[in-house]
Amino acid sequence: MAYELHYWPGIPGRGEFVRLALEAAGAEYIDVCRGEPQQGLGLPAMLHYLEDASVPRPPFACPFLVDGRTVVGQTAAILLYLGPRLGLVPQREADRLWAHQIQLTIADFVQEVHDLHHPIASSLYYEDQQAEALRRAQDFRRERLPKFMAWFEAVLQRNPGNGAREVPRMVDGRLSYVDLSVFQVVEGLLYALPKATRRVLKKAPGVAALHAGVPRQRRLAAYLASERRLPFNEQGIFRHYPELDA
């Protein structure tokens, strides 16, 4: 049975971290909200899980994955669940826990990227919190962006065997969902804050090499060239507001 991915239809957002894993593994999946309500898909199918009191274990928010009777919310938990099933994480428990730990740190980073343009409230427009966003972006560029990128770089530098690999890996020697997520974060940052991100990537050659190498995987290359890949835009998490970059 195909996996069901439930996420907002118009943005890559957090759903993209899951989509990249499904695509890289060639898994069968339904992108529920991008389907037609007449076929039981679309937004109503997603809202059922979030809003109907008949759902015994409701996710707090999307994205969530439905696999038969299992419903899993929280991006990092979805990847924890999918990783072994898609062959995108090593077998050993310690390695899986390490992969998950990195993914949770990526989730924290993504939240900070979101709060760049929404430092006061998600319920307000960017324009109504732009002054605060300008202040937050300054700290993000100076402190947070370099700190997270330096940590990703350290993870790559300390992963044995990366020195001999054309494309470095975050966990062990094979492609994992963590590599896909680091690729996606860098993609998003290059869209949102191209100046600050290019500058910080110069000090993180491993991250830059991973970002350049991941999309060469055959299935991913096909996916990234397809219409299934949604472009970044100013309704999403990674938004390009030139005034926040420098």
Added chain:
Amino acid sequence: MAYELHYWPGIPGRGEFVRLALEAAGAEYIDVCRGEPQQGLGLPAMLHYLEDASVPRPPFACPFLVDGRTVVGQTAAILLYLGPRLGLVPQREADRLWAHQIQLTIADFVQEVHDLHHPIASSLYYEDQQAEALRRAQDFRRERLPKFMAWFEAVLQRNPGNGAREVPRMVDGRLSYVDLSVFQVVEGLLYALPKATRRVLKKAPGVAALHAGVPRQRRLAAYLASERRLPFNEQGIFRHYPELDA
């Protein structure tokens, strides 16, 4: 061998979610940063893992747990790891995944509580972002606090068997680390925003009953009355600034 918990010594913060699990299970553990450097403990022991290039898999931040050669960072990942070992989560994979999913949502909530008083940057003092904090707190009290609490309440209401239990449970019928974390979040909110929290608890009777019932567990009662339990304060995540409450 005793577990090592690494966290800032002066605040309950995120470390407390782990400490509550260790204490409720009666596990042997060392609160590393509260020990003496002469005995190989204290802050230097923690900073080794965060800063030394010789650490192969460095946590991004504290809290982290050291169990022999295993180092686990990220509060929710630590509890994912400890849950089965401490008997604080059901056996079934689906139940463990559900517990973890709730814990990750609690982690998101805790981050929002932190950003209440630090909406611009963790690197700045509260006093330097107080105007922004006042705006953020207004949205938090109106939108976010009720939304998270309503979700916890829905989780409790839909957990079969809670109607017949004196103290409701978040996952299945026995005490889990998720119950301990919900207790701690409510404790922290009652300290930080007593007015807003008491108001919202009136609409979440299950959460209120869980919060009242959890500390009756024998080991927890002893812990909460001990000096090992750190009080909330204005260096932590849950801070009482009366101007942010209403």
